[in-house]
Amino acid sequence: MIFCGTTILPGERKNVPLPVPDAPPLETICLCGAASGRTLVVTAGVHGCEYVGVQALRRLFRELDPAELSGNVILLPLANPSAFYAGVKQVVPEDGINLNRAFPGDAGGSLSARLAFALEKSLYPAADLLVDLHSGDCNEALRPLVFIPTVGEDAINRTSQAAAEVLAVPYRVRSTARNGLYSWAVQKRVPALLIERGGQGLWSEQEVEDCCEDIRSLMRHLKILPGDTPPQDQSEIVETFYAEAASAGFWYPVVDLDQQVQKGELLGHLEDMSGNCLQEVRAECNGIVLYYTVALGVQTADPLIAYGHP
Structure with missing residues (x-):
């Protein structure tokens, strides 16, 4: 696998910087399976106070063994690191813009626009499926749910929904959003989902483990991990x-x-x-x-x- 100009050999795990115009690179962890297969890209930390997904990806990159994978996994635990470290809800602190409303990006724009540009340029071409992990921010309470896109081509929407159906969340919500990390991805023909789990600026071991299991289920769905994940009992909104x-x-x-x-x-x-x-x-x-x-x-x-x- 080659990601952001770096070669990751079969069975290898490597930290790879994701370049951002006129800003420090983002930190990704790439796992190249011993056998070939599809690539799952998982992001978290688009909003600085949404912690469950961030901690889940930190746990997964230690637990997953590339030697057991058929395909590749790219993890980005912090898409908006300055907001995470400053404890800033919902926006990129440097420009006050919600990164999940900044797509498509602009290499010459403010930091949120440059982050969006960098994420699209590097992650979208690599992904057979892109999953963006969120929580209720520090001011929000929510039940676990997955947003499924309706703004892409029919085949892309169907592929995204089939992936969503293996998740252990009570609600599957049809989304008409167009300017987010995952919703812009489907418009660029990349199947994508947004999973929400946790909230109020909190995280728990159970929520993190449930989030990790979400990702494992998607890896089984893509045949990156062995085993099957049957459709779960969900209500579609x-x-x-x-x-x-x-x-x-x-x-x-x-x-x-x-x-x-x-x-x-x-x-x-x-x-x-x-x-x-x-x-x-x-x-x-x-x-x-x-x-x-x-x-x-x-x-x-x-x-x-x-x-x-x-």
Whole structure:
């Protein structure tokens, strides 16, 4: 395998720098299987306070043995390292832009644009499947779920969904996003998924192990590891509604994760400093609460809650 100009021999594990224009390179770990096969690319740390995927990839690169693989695995634990080390939620601290809204990138743009450019240039050509690991950020609670794309060619969408179906998550959510690491990948004809597990700036050993098992299941699905992973019991969410804060204020959700809500039901409200109601958020359809903001203080356009229906 050759990645970013570096040759990794069969049965070899190697740290390979991923170049970023006018910035330090990102650190990847490449495992070249003893036998040939497909390549799985897994990223984490696009958002600095989403820890489960970061820790899972650090664990996997120590546990996986290239001699047992038929194919290749490329792991990128920190796609946005400055945000991780500074504990900055959701954005690249140098420019205040959400990296998962920065695709396609620009080699001459701000740091988020240059990171997006670098990730696309290096990772997309290598991947038979690209998986981006997320959690609820430090201000979000969520149930594990996988976003499946709907914006790619039909064959790419189907390949992505077939991979998603082997994951042990309760919800499979159809996504119409276009400007994220995984959603831009499918538009460039690379099958891709976004997995969410964990939240609130926390991680646990169980969540990390569940995330590692997600990746092992995908490796078995791609025949990189031996064995089969049958489709899991998932509910598919065909339409999702996202509510955002109309202004800065104090946010009070009144529902919980997995709760069934009815059209018109109150989901939460926003108050000003004096306790006046600035905004009521009511369900636009019958659905299931997937995630919501747990922070008391929110800014204009901050996400408040997401819910969807099968």
